[in-house]
Amino acid sequence: MNKLRIGIVGLGNMGMEHAKYLIENQVKNAQLTAVSDISLERLKQVAEQWGSDVQRFESYEALFKSGTVDAVMLCTPHYDHPRLAIEAFTCGLHVLVEKPAGVYTRQVKEMNEAAAASGKIYGIMYNQRTNPLYLKLRELISSGELGEIRRTNWIITNWYRSQAYYNSSRWRATWAGEGGGVLINQAPHQLDLWQWTTGLMPKRIRAFCAFGKDRDIEVENEVTAYVEYENGATGVFVTSTHETPGTNRFEITGDRGKIVIEDDKMTFWRLRQLEPEFNRDNTSAFAQPECWKFDIPVAASVTQHLEITRNWTEAILQGTPLLAPGEDGIKGLTLSNAMLLSTWTDNWVELPIDEDLFYDKLQEKIRLSTKAIR
Amino acid sequence: MNKLRIGIVGLGNMGMEHAKYLIENQVKNAQLTAVSDISLERLKQVAEQWGSDVQRFESYEALFKSGTVDAVMLCTPHYDHPRLAIEAFTCGLHVLVEKPAGVYTRQVKEMNEAAAASGKIYGIMYNQRTNPLYLKLRELISSGELGEIRRTNWIITNWYRSQAYYNSSRWRATWAGEGGGVLINQAPHQLDLWQWTTGLMPKRIRAFCAFGKDRDIEVENEVTAYVEYENGATGVFVTSTHETPGTNRFEITGDRGKIVIEDDKMTFWRLRQLEPEFNRDNTSAFAQPECWKFDIPVAASVTQHLEITRNWTEAILQGTPLLAPGEDGIKGLTLSNAMLLSTWTDNWVELPIDEDLFYDKLQEKIRLSTKAIR
Numbered sequence: 135m136n137k138l139r140i141g142i143v144g145l146g147n148m149g150m151e152h153a154k155y156l157i158e159n160q161v162k163n164a165q166l167t168a169v170s171d172i173s174l175e176r177l178k179q180v181a182e183q184w185g186s187d188v189q190r191f192e193s194y195e196a197l198f199k200s201g202t203v204d205a206v207m208l209c210t211p212h213y214d215h216p217r218l219a220i221e222a223f224t225c226g227l228h229v230l231v232e233k234p235a236g237v238y239t240r241q242v243k244e245m246n247e248a249a250a251a252s253g254k255i256y257g258i259m260y261n262q263r264t265n266p267l268y269l270k271l272r273e274l275i276s277s278g279e280l281g282e283i284r285r286t287n288w289i290i291t292n293w294y295r296s297q298a299y300y301n302s303s304r305w306r307a308t309w310a311g312e313g314g315g316v317l318i319n320q321a322p323h324q325l326d327l328w329q330w331t332t333g334l335m336p337k338r339i340r341a342f343c344a345f346g347k348d349r350d351i352e353v354e355n356e357v358t359a360y361v362e363y364e365n366g367a368t369g370v371f372v373t374s375t376h377e378t379p380g381t382n383r384f385e386i387t388g389d390r391g392k393i394v395i396e397d398d399k400m401t402f403w404r405l406r407q408l409e410p411e412f413n414r415d416n417t418s419a420f421a422q423p424e425c426w427k428f429d430i431p432v433a434a435s436v437t438q439h440l441e442i443t444r445n446w447t448e449a450i451l452q453g454t455p456l457l458a459p460g461e462d463g464i465k466g467l468t469l470s471n472a473m474l475l476s477t478w479t480d481n482w483v484e485l486p487i488d489e490d491l492f493y494d495k496l497q498e499k500i501r502l503s504t505k506a507i508r
Numbered sequence: 509m510n511k512l513r514i515g516i517v518g519l520g521n522m523g524m525e526h527a528k529y530l531i532e533n534q535v536k537n538a539q540l541t542a543v544s545d546i547s548l549e550r551l552k553q554v555a556e557q558w559g560s561d562v563q564r565f566e567s568y569e570a571l572f573k574s575g576t577v578d579a580v581m582l583c584t585p586h587y588d589h590p591r592l593a594i595e596a597f598t599c600g601l602h603v604l605v606e607k608p609a610g611v612y613t614r615q616v617k618e619m620n621e622a623a624a625a626s627g628k629i630y631g632i633m634y635n636q637r638t639n640p641l642y643l644k645l646r647e648l649i650s651s652g653e654l655g656e657i658r659r660t661n662w663i664i665t666n667w668y669r670s671q672a673y674y675n676s677s678r679w680r681a682t683w684a685g686e687g688g689g690v691l692i693n694q695a696p697h698q699l700d701l702w703q704w705t706t707g708l709m710p711k712r713i714r715a716f717c718a719f720g721k722d723r724d725i726e727v728e729n730e731v732t733a734y735v736e737y738e739n740g741a742t743g744v745f746v747t748s749t750h751e752t753p754g755t756n757r758f759e760i761t762g763d764r765g766k767i768v769i770e771d772d773k774m775t776f777w778r779l780r781q782l783e784p785e786f787n788r789d790n791t792s793a794f795a796q797p798e799c800w801k802f803d804i805p806v807a808a809s810v811t812q813h814l815e816i817t818r819n820w821t822e823a824i825l826q827g828t829p830l831l832a833p834g835e836d837g838i839k840g841l842t843l844s845n846a847m848l849l850s851t852w853t854d855n856w857v858e859l860p861i862d863e864d865l866f867y868d869k870l871q872e873k874i875r876l877s878t879k880a881i882r
Contacts, residue, residue, distance in 0.1 A: 284722075284751060285730075289661060289759070296786065299793040340714065342734055342742070348784070356659075358734050358744055360716055368716070370732055370744060377658060377761050379777045379799045381768075385663070387751050394755075403753045410722070412670065419673040425753045 138447050141168040141203035141227075143194045143218060145176050148232055148259075148439075149209035155440050157184060164447045170197040194218055198225040205229070205255070205450060207443070211305060212237050212312060212319075216245035219460075223252035230257040230446045234322045235463025237313030238496055239471055240489040242464045249460055256460035257446040261438035262323040263330065263458050264445075267395055270432050271386070272331040274393065274402070281389030281408055286361075286369035288328055292380030293320035293373065300351050307351035309499040315345075315353030317470040321373045324384075325466035328371060332386065335465060336361035336369065338484045341473035348376045352505050359473045371469075391425060400430040512821050515542040515577035515601075517568045517592060519550050522606055522633075522813075523583035529814050531558060538821045544571040568592055572599040579603070579629070579824060581817070585679060586611050586686060586693075590619035593834075597626035604631040604820045608696045609837025611687030612870055613845055614863040616838045623834055630834035631820040635812035636697040637704065637832050638819075641769055644806050645760070646705040648767065648776070655763030655782055660735075660743035662702055666754030667694035667747065674725050681725040683873040689719075689727030691844040695747045698758075699840035702745060706760065709839060710735035710743065712858045715847035722750045726879050733847045745843075765799060774804040 140156060142149050149169070156166035166184075170191035171177055177190045191197040198206070198221060205228035208218050216236040219229045229249070235258060236242040249256035262268060274280055293316060305311025312318055317325070329335050341359035346352055356374040363369065374380070383396040391404045405412070405423045412423040441457075448454040471492045472483040478495050514530060516523050523543070530540035540558075544565035545551055551564045565571040572580070572595060579602035582592050590610040593603045603623070609632060610616040623630035636642060648654055667690060679685025686692055691699070703709050715733035720726055730748040737743070748754070757770040765778045779786070779797045786797040815831075822828040842859060845866045850857040852869050 285665075285746075285748070287663060287746065291659075291761070294796050296790045296793075296795065297788075298790050298795070302793045340716070342714070342736075344740075344742070347740065348787070356742065358742060360732050360734065362716075366718075366721065368718070368730065368732060370746060372659075372661065372744060374659070376783075377766070378779065378783060378796050379766055381759060381766070385755060387665070392751070392753055392755070405752065409750075409752060413722070414671075416670045417672050419670075419676045421670065421672070422668050422752050 135204065135451060136163065138164045138450055139167040139202060139204045140164055141170070141197050141206045142166065142209060143170050143197060143206055144209035145169055145171040145173070145180065146209060149207070151439060152207055152209065152443060153180075155443070157188075160440055161444050161447050163451055164443070168197050168200060168202045170194050195221070198222055198227060203227065208232060216241040219245045219256075220248040223248045223254055223256075226252070226254070228255040228446075228450050229460065230259060230443065231460055231463065232259045233326075233463065234318055234470070235460070235467050237318060238489065238493050239464055239468055239487065240493050242467055243489070246461050246464060255446065255450045255456070257442065257449070257456050258458050258460045258463040259439065259442055260323065260326050260458035260462070261442050262327055264438050264441040265435045266433040267398065267400055267435070268327050268331050270400060270430060271393060271395060274430075275332055275386070275388075279390065279402075279404075280386065280393060282365060283332055283334060283363070283367045283386060283388045285367055285387040286328065286332060286334075287385040288324055288370070289372045289381045289383045290321060290324045291372060291374045291377045292382050293375045294378040294380055295320070295355075295375040297349055300349060307353045308505045309352060309496065309503050312353065313496060314470065314474065315351065315355045316373050316375045317343075317354060317357060317473055320375060321357075322466050322470065324373070325371075325469045326462065328369075329465050329469065330462070334363050334365070334367065336469070336485060337364050338362050338482050339469070339472045339476055340482050341476040343474060343477040352503055354474065354477070357473055359476075398435070400432055402428045402430050404428060509578065509825060510537065512538045512824055513541040513576060513578045514538055515544070515571050515580045516540065516583060517544050517571060517580055518583035519543055519545040519547070519554065520583060523581070525813060526581055526583065526817060527554075529817070534814055535818050535821050537825055538817070542571050542574060542576045544568045569595070572596055572601060577601065582606060590615040593619045593630075594622040597622045597628055597630075600626070600628070602629040602820075602824050603834065604633060604817065605834055605837065606633045607700075607837065608692055608844070609834070609841050611692060612863065612867050613838055613842055613861065614867050616841055617863070620835050620838060629820065629824045629830070631816065631823070631830050632832050632834045632837040633813065633816055634697065634700050634832035634836070635816050636701055638812050638815040639809045640807040641772065641774055641809070642701050642705050644774060644804060645767060645769060648804075649706055649760070649762075653764065654760065654767060655765075656739060657706055657708060657737070657741045657760060657762045659741055659761040660702065660706060660708075661759045662698055662744070663746045663755045663757045664695060664698045665746060665748045665751045666756050667749045668752040668754055669694070669729075669749040671723055674723060681727045681729075682879045683726060683870065683877050686727065687870060688844065688848065689725065689729045690747050690749045691717075691728060691731060691847055694749060695731075696840050696844065698747070699745075699843045700836065702743075703839050703843065704836070708737050708739070708741065710843070710859060711738050712736050712856050713843070713846045713850055714856050715850040717848060717851040726877055728848065728851070731847055733850075772809070774806055776802045776804050778802060
C-alpha cells in the first residue's frame with residue numbers, strides 16, 4: 135500500500151477536525167476517501183464543501199463494507215467506540231478510536247481482543263502523548279533520572295464548563311448519553327498520562343466523586359482520588375469542571391528528587407545523592423541531601439491530533455511503533471471506572487476492577503436517571 | 509501589674525529558645541523569673557549562664573507554687589501539656605502552651621474547660637499565625653474577597669526528617685513518647701492554619717496514613733486526607749517527612765477565583781464576576797469568566813515565636829486580643845486525631861470525633877508497641 139485510504143465515522147467536533155487536516159493533505163501518504171454520519175444534513179453540507187472525492191455514507195456499516203477505505207477513525211459518542219471498532223476489525227480495517235476507549239472496561243476488553251485477533255493497526259487518539267512535556271517526563275522517569283517513584287499528585291481542575299455547555303446537547307453529561315462526566319469526557323487525557331508517564335498503575339483506589347455540583351447535571355463533575363501503588367508509592371488525582379480559573383499541576387516525587395509540570399514548564403529538583411543512600415549514611419538530625427533546581431528544556435507543543443494520525447498512518451504503512459496503541463485505552467478507563475465504583479460503593483476498589491459490578495451499577499444509574507436519553 | 513513575671517517549664521529546644529529572647533528583654537514589660545526542668549544538669553548549665561535572676565526548680569509543681577511567676581510557658585513533651593496547664597490554672601497562673609495542645613482531644617477539652625473556669629489568659633504557640641502570608645489569606649477570605657470557598661488543597665511535604673533525626677531521642681516518633689508522627693510533631697501548624705485561614709472545619713474526613721514508611725519508626729510519616737465541609741466544599745491535605753525536597757503549596761478556590769501560597773508568595777487569580785453569576789447568565793458553551801492575576805503584596809515574615817509571646821504578654825497586661833487563643837489548639841488536634849482514626853478504622857470519621865474511641869485506639873498502640881518508652 136502506497137497511500138492509506140481513511141474513512142471517518144461521525145462528523146461531530148472531532149470528526150470534522152480530523153477531516154480538515156486530512157483534506158488539506160497534512161498527513162503524508164494518507165487520503166480521506168469516505169465519511170459517514172447519521173445526519174443527512176451534515177452529509178449534504180460536506181458534499182458541498184469537499185465535492186465527490188470523499189464518499190458519503192449514511193451508516194458506518196455501509197462505509198466499512200464499501201471497499202473505499204483501508205482504515206477508519208471512529209469519532210462517534212463514547213458508548214459506540216467498542217462496537218464499531220469490533221465491526222471495523224471484522225471488516226479488515228485498521229482503527230484509530232477517539233478517546234475514551236469506551237464507557238466501561240468490559241466492552242473495551244472485547245475491543246482489545248478483536249484488535250489482537252485481527253492483526254490490524256489499532257490506535258487511540260491520546261493526542262496529549264505528543265506533548266513534549268509529557269514525552270520528556272516519561273523519558274526522565276523510564277530512564278531512572280527520578281529514581282523510584284514515591285508520590286504522584288495531579289491537580290487538573292482547568293476543565294471549566296458552565297451550565298450553557300451542558301445544555302448545548304441533550305446527550306451530554308447523562309448516564310445514558312455519555313456514561314459519566316469529567317472522568318469520561320474531559321480528564322481521560324490526564325488519566326492516561328498519569329499512568330503512561332510514570333509507568334505505574336495503582337493497585338487500589340479510594341475516590342470521592344461529586345455529582346452535579348453547582349450544575350444541573352447527573353454525572354460527576356468533581357473528583358478526588360487517592361491511590362496506592364504496588365511499590366508503596368501513593369498518589370492523588372483531583373479534577374473538576376466547575377472551578378475557574380483551574381489548575382493543571384502534576385508533581386512526582388522520587389528517590390532522586392521532584393519534578394513539577396505546571397504552566398507548560400517542567401522543573402526538576404534533583405538530589406545529588408539518592409535519598410535512601412543519604413538517609414542510610416547521614417548522622418545529623420536535621421540534615422537534608424543537597425538538591426539542585428533545574429528548568430528542564432522542553433520543545434513547544436504543536437500539532438497534537440495531527441501527530442497521532444500521522445503516527446498511526448506510518449504504523450500502518452511502514453510499521454513504525456504506535457505512540458498511543460489502542461490497547462492502552464483500557465488503562466485510563468480502568469482508573470475512571472474505579473473512581474466511580476469507589477464512590478458508588480463508598481469503599482476501596484482493588485485493580486483490576488470488578489467489571490461486571492461496574493457495568494451493573496452503570497445500568498442502574500441509567501435506569502434511575504431522570505435525564506436519560508436512549 | 510506593670511511587669512509580667514514569666515516561668516518556663518521544660519528547657520528543651522523550644523524552652524531554651526523562648527528563654528533566650530526573654531533574657532534579652534525582647535518582650536516589653538516581661539521578665540523570665542523562673543524555670544523548671546527534670547534535668548539537674550540542665551538547671552546547673554542555665555544557672556551558670558543566667559545567674560540568680562532566674563529561679564530554678566526541679567519540678568513544675570514547685571515553680572507553680574513558688575510565688576515567683578504570674579504566667580508560665582509550657583514547653584514539655586506533648587502528652588504533659590494539658591495536665592500541666594490545668595495545674596497552672598489552678599495555681600492562678602496565665603498559660604502559654606507549646607503546640608500541639610496535647611495528644612488526644614479528651615485531655616485538651618479538659619484543659620480548655622480549666623482555662624475557662626480560671627479566667628486566666630490562655631494562649632498556644634501557633635507562631636505561624638504571625639506569618640503575614642497567612643494573616644493576609646485569612647483577611648482576604650474573611651472579608652469575602654475570595655467568595656464562598658469551594659476547594660482547599662495543601663501539599664506540605666517539606667518536613668524532611670532522616671533516620672538520624674528519629675534516632676536522636678528515644679521518645680521521638682513513638683506512640684508512648686509522642687503519641688504520633690508528622691501529624692502531632694511537624695504538621696500541627698499547617699493543620700491549624702488550614703482551618704484558621706479558611707474559617708472552615710470539615711464535617712467529615714477520610715484519611716490514609718502510612719506508618720514508618722522508609723524509616724524505622726512506628727508512627728505515621730505520610731498522610732493524605734480528603735475532607736468535606738458543611739458548605740459542600742472539599743479539601744485535600746498531604747504531608748510527609750520522608751520526601752526531599754518537599755513542597756509547601758496551599759491552594760484555595762472560591763466563587764471569586766483562586767489563591768495559591770507557594771514559595772512565600774501569594775497569587776490571587778480574581779474573577780471580575782462571581783462564578784455562580786457568570787454561570788447563571790452565560791449562554792456560550794465554552795466561555796469562562798474574565799480573570800485577572802494579581803501578586804498580593806505581603807510583608808516579610810520575621811519574629812514568629814517572639815510575636816506570639818509578645819501578644820500573650822500584652823493580652824495579660826493590657827487586655828489586647830490573643831492572636832492564638834489556647835482554645836483553638838483543639839481544632840488542629842481534632843483534624844490530626846481524625847486522620848489517624850480514619851486510617852485505623854479504615855473508614856470515614858465524622859466531626860466531632862468519637863474521642864473515647866480515639867483514646868482507646870491510642871492506648872492499644874502504646875500497649876502493642878515494641879518501641880514504647882513509658
